Amino acid sequence: MAPAPKKMPTVLLIITSDPRSGPRAAEAMRLAGGISVWRQVRVNICLRHEASHALCEHSEEMEGGRLFAQFLPMVRESGGEIYVQATDETCLAIDPDTLLSRNLKDARLAALAAEADYVLRF
Numbered sequence: 001m002a003p004a005p006k007k008m009p010t011v012l013l014i015i016t017s018d019p020r021s022g023p024r025a026a027e028a029m030r031l032a033g034g035i036s037v038w039r040q041v042r043v044n045i046c047l048r049h050e051a052s053h054a055l056c057e058h059s060e061e062m063e064g065g066r067l068f069a070q071f072l073p074m075v076r077e078s079g080g081e082i083y084v085q086a087t088d089e090t091c092l093a094i095d096p097d098t099l100l101s102r103n104l105k106d107a108r109l110a111a112l113a114a115e116a117d118y119v120l121r122f
Contacts, residue, residue: 003009005080010042011035012116014109018050020095025051025065028122033071036078043080046109052086056093083107 013032017024029045036043047054053070062068072082083104086094104112113119 009117011118015051023064026067027070033074036075046083048085052090
C-alpha cells in the first residue's frame, strides 16, 4: 500500500499594519507571495482591520502599494486564501463581492490560526 500523501504545512499571515502609514503591510505581502510560489507550504493571509485598506481600489497609490497588486494574485494562484476583517471605514472602500466572500469573524480567524502550522503577525 502506498503511503498517504503528506499534508502540506500551512502558514497564516495576520497583517494588521495600516498600509497607508508605512510599508510594513506591503513587505508582509511580498514575503507571502515569495513563500507561496515555492509550493512547499500553503500561505493564507488575513488583512485585519486597518490592513484591509490593501484591498481598496487605490491601494497601489500607497507606499509599497504595487506589492499588493503583484503578490495577492500569486498567493491565490498558489492555492492560498486571502481573508479580510474590515473596519467600518474600509467596508465602504472594499469591493462588495470580496467583502461578502472573504470576510472573517473572530471565531473563524481563531480556528484558522489553530489549524495553521505557523502563524506570523505583521
